[in-house]
Amino acid sequence: MVAGGKFFESSFGLDYHAGLLIVSAVVVAYTLFGGFLAVSYTDFLQGLMMFIALILVPAIGIIALGGFGETVDAIQAVEPNHFSLFAGTTVLGIISTAAWGLGYFGQPHIIVRFMAIKSAREAKSARRIGIGWMIFSLLGAIATALVGVAYFNQAGQTPLDKATAETVFILLGQAVFHPFIAGLMLAAILAAIMSTISSQLIVTSSALVEDLYKKVIKSDAEDKTYVLYGRIAVLAVSLFAGFLAWEQNETILGLVEFAWAGFGASFGPVILLSLYWRKLTSQGALAGMITGATVVVVWANIEVLKSAMYEIVPGFILSLIVAVVVSIITYKPNPAIDEEFNETNRLINENK
């Protein structure tokens, strides 16, 4: 939500709070009423917008610069080191940043999508589409920045600095497109922000209703009532998150980085073990989760450790070790668990 406010502030000079309110109102409206289906369909369209925008902006930029070869030459003339993967970095630095990839197995708002797919058989084509989308989007984002280096130089503009570099996509879009198309490119940024917020809202609402309310307070109400509570939970969580975002006290990446590590370390090892290791126990999972969450919170708040290594690495490893050790100690055979495990194996083989 912080990102939504900042977006309007930087692209239209609109007040941070007004931007925050507009973005939140639209996201909350479609999430609250439409639920997971609305989140999925809007995310689909938003993903498409992001993809198209990230391909078009650098492509038109390259054409404007006279072609691919000319663009590469022009970039090298300004920033000769920009094509090196290793300039000014260390092995530890590379490991620490590439370790973001470890976080995927534990992100609730991402893996919940896997649970909603029609059948396991469809996962393969979904994987191809998903990874294809990701690779081209990432390459587009990288190309946008590199084309920007050459384009602004040729246009005789002063290069962007630390404070403005993040707007390279917006500025390049505005430079090469008609303002209406540039507006759609701006909407793609909003799409990226809103698709993440809506997915997190629906997952948080489901945890509140299905796992906390139903389990702790009342488990025999009608289904319709729970849908209503789900909607109320979406509203409550967004009001609370909006309240926290109001003061704008954190950088965007800082917030994302911390939550990503938190989920990656607390849920990632437990999810993997639960899927592939029969002997994981409830106590092992609980101990692993708490270890992962605690290590991330502590590590991220100690400056020396934080600057040496991204907190997800120690959190993930320790969580994994604790989950395995505690499970071995507490393991008792349970036929019901074995039966489900075997049934899952059977269905997976059938759906290959």
Next chain:
Amino acid sequence: MSAEIYQIIAIIIYMVAMLVIGYYAYRKTTNLNDYMLGGRDLGPAVTALSAGAADMSAWLLMGLPGAIYLSGLTSAWIAIGLTIGAYLNWVFVAPRLRVYTEVSSNSITIPSYLDNRLKGKSALLRIASGIIILLFFTF
């Protein structure tokens, strides 16, 4: 018309489109399984792109290009790590989690899946994982 007006029109069109989709989904939602999991009936393209869009925030269009602009491909390692992680997630977690969550008492959330899968005596695991979700997403 000034450039800014055009851009505002584009953004309004986008916002209205999102609300229309929300209304359409509202009409199709009848029970809790629909509301929380879309009735487990989504096709591969919607699943793939919606997982991608949910994953990628403004970082993709602002943070990453900004870092590359300043320091070049040295900043691409995070993109490489993320792509490998996402690929492994699709291979190892996606199909098995889809099957296992349905086999284990048709679980519709991650905490309920862990609870049903591991069959612990107390509800502690489910409650603790629900609280972790609440904490990391809201703070």
